[in-house]
Amino acid sequence: xxxxxxxxxxxxxxxxxxxxxxxxxxxxxxxxxxxxxxxxxxxxxxxxxxxxxxxxxxxxxxxxxxxxxxxxxxxxxxxxxxxxxxxxxxxxxxxxxxxxxxxxxxxxxxxxxxxxxxxxxxxxxxxxxxxxxxxxxxxxxxxxxxxxxxxxxxxxxxxxxxxxxxxxxxxxxxxxxxxxxxxxxxxxxxxxxxxxxxxxxxxxxxxxxxxxxxxxxxxxxxxxxxxxxxxxxxxxxxxxxxxxxxxxxxxxxxxxxxxxxxxxxxxxxxxxxxxxxxxxxxxxxxxxxxxxxxxx
Numbered sequence: 001x002x003x004x005x006x007x008x009x010x011x012x013x014x015x016x017x018x019x020x021x022x023x024x025x026x027x028x029x030x031x032x033x034x035x036x037x038x039x040x041x042x043x044x045x046x047x048x049x050x051x052x053x054x055x056x057x058x059x060x061x062x063x064x065x066x067x068x069x070x071x072x073x074x075x076x077x078x079x080x081x082x083x084x085x086x087x088x089x090x091x092x093x094x095x096x097x098x099x100x101x102x103x104x105x106x107x108x109x110x111x112x113x114x115x116x117x118x119x120x121x122x123x124x125x126x127x128x129x130x131x132x133x134x135x136x137x138x139x140x141x142x143x144x145x146x147x148x149x150x151x152x153x154x155x156x157x158x159x160x161x162x163x164x165x166x167x168x169x170x171x172x173x174x175x176x177x178x179x180x181x182x183x184x185x186x187x188x189x190x191x192x193x194x195x196x197x198x199x200x201x202x203x204x205x206x207x208x209x210x211x212x213x214x215x216x217x218x219x220x221x222x223x224x225x226x227x228x229x230x231x232x233x234x235x236x237x238x239x240x241x242x243x244x245x246x247x248x249x250x251x252x253x254x255x256x257x258x259x260x261x262x263x264x265x266x267x268x269x270x271x272x273x274x275x276x277x278x279x280x281x282x283x284x285x286x287x288x289x290x291x292x293x294x295x296x
Contacts, residue, residue: 007270018259025252032245039238067166074172076116082177082240083126089248093125099188100176158233165194178243186243
């Protein structure tokens with residue numbers, strides 16, 4: 001059994017750790033509140049924009065002419081992986097990396113073998129994961145948008161992606177991220193970002209409204225499409241940010257609970273060790289007294 005000094009040292013360490021995890025949980029809870037409000041405000045706007053585009057595309061009689069709808073054979077692929085900058089958030093980052101690896105193994109092994117698969121990492125953890133494994137990274141850095149997360153910080157990143165696709169640098173762009181459902185649940189997502197299939201069944205509107213278009217449907221859709229892509233990309237980053245804070249809050253809550261259980265176990269061990277030490281001292285005193293009595 002460990003001596004009393006070692007047990008007291010472990011108890012102090014666990015108490016300090018518990019104070020840190022409790023503080024980190026409170027910080028994450030505050031950040032989660034802001035992140036959740038931001039994503040809940042953006043979702044209706046994003047959905048309405050999608051509905052308008054669906055209505056326009058459903059009523060168009062001519063083919064949509066946009067560099068973002070150009071369907072090409074997917075020879076050059078870009079995967080945009082959204083993780084966090086920091087750890088201590090459970091399996092949040094691991095899940096995104098696993099989903100990305102699964103997507104590569106399922107769909108893009110040929111592109112990987114030919115060196116035509118690239119990774120754009122938003123968040124330090126994703127960048128480090130794929131950099132260590134030798135993947136082609138877009139620029140030798142991660143795109144760090146989280147410290148001052150806003151549409152203004154995200155827009156340059158999505159502009160770069162859209163421009164690269166329009167120039168033909170990539171034939172397909174996919175997004176991999178965690179979608180925020182609630183504090184305890186994040187849903188792994190892998191979805192196509194470019195090219196946009198504006199006339200797909202997913203964009204078909206069940207409630208087609210009779211709009212009056214000015215100047216015309218084609219020009220309006222050409223104007224809305226880039227805005228919709230930027231809004232969609234911003235929503236993805238907000239989803240990931242809210243999911244990160246929820247995952248970290250739950251991880252720190254679990255760590256605090258585990259620390260409390262460990263403290264109870266250590267205190268019980270300490271009390272038993274202390275009781276055993278006191279009992280041993282009493283026995284030694286009694287034995288010494290008996291020995292003195294016998295000698296007398």
